[in-house]
Amino acid sequence: MRISDVIEEFIKELFDENDAIEIQRNELAEHFNCVPSQINYVISTRFKPSQGYYVESRRGGGGHITIKKVNNTKSDYIMHIINNIGAEITSNEVDILISDFLTYDILSAKEAKLLKVATSDNVLQLDKNIKDAVRARILKNMLLNLE
Numbered sequence: 001m002r003i004s005d006v007i008e009e010f011i012k013e014l015f016d017e018n019d020a021i022e023i024q025r026n027e028l029a030e031h032f033n034c035v036p037s038q039i040n041y042v043i044s045t046r047f048k049p050s051q052g053y054y055v056e057s058r059r060g061g062g063g064h065i066t067i068k069k070v071n072n073t074k075s076d077y078i079m080h081i082i083n084n085i086g087a088e089i090t091s092n093e094v095d096i097l098i099s100d101f102l103t104y105d106i107l108s109a110k111e112a113k114l115l116k117v118a119t120s121d122n123v124l125q126l127d128k129n130i131k132d133a134v135r136a137r138i139l140k141n142m143l144l145n146l147e
Contacts, residue, residue, distance in 0.1 A: 007032055007042045011067070012103075020068040043067070049084045051100050052077060074106055082140050088132035094119045094139060107146070115142055 001009075007028070014021045029036040047053040047067055056066040070080060081097065098116055101107040107115070117123065119135045119142075126134055 003032060003034055003038065004042050004046075007034075007039065008046045011042070011047070015069055020066060022064065022066050025065055039065075046096060049080070051097060052080065052104070077104070077106060078143050078146060082143050085136050085140055087136060089119075089136040089139060090132055091119065091121050091135070094135065097139075111146065115139065118142060 010028075010032075011021070011023070014023070025036045025039050028039050032038070043055060043057075043065060047055055049070075052070045054068040054070060056068075058064045070077070094116070098107070098112045101115075102109065102112050119139050121131070124131050124135055124138075
């Protein structure tokens with residue numbers, strides 16, 4: 001596993017008992033023997049509103065960060081994701097969303113596979129200027145029709 005994956009898993013394990021956690025950026029970086037910007041990267045790419053998290057970050061004093069998990073019904077969660085996807089989404093971002101959907105039992109393995117295939121670069125052989133926009137539209141429409 002890459003260090004980013006290890007850090008993500010560690011942070012997610014902190015949520016086992018709570019809907020909100022507080023971490024110190026510098027302490028976490030020291031724990032994983034990495035630079036604080038690596039912690040920032042993980043938080044900014046893996047704990048976004050579109051993935052069901054709300055992040056508050058305060059500078060100074062080691063970089064205090066509060067991460068709150070958005071707890072909703074399956075329908076609320078899916079609508080929250082749809083509303084936060086935006087006009088474009090990359091293949092990597094879709095992979096992260098699908099992984100989270102599986103982790104939180106939002107999708108079945110079969111539904112996840114269909115979403116991944118339908119939004120993959122293999123299927124979307126389009127000009128790179130429009131590929132992520134088309135991917136976002138496909139993903140949103142598929143999510144709207146899950147239930």
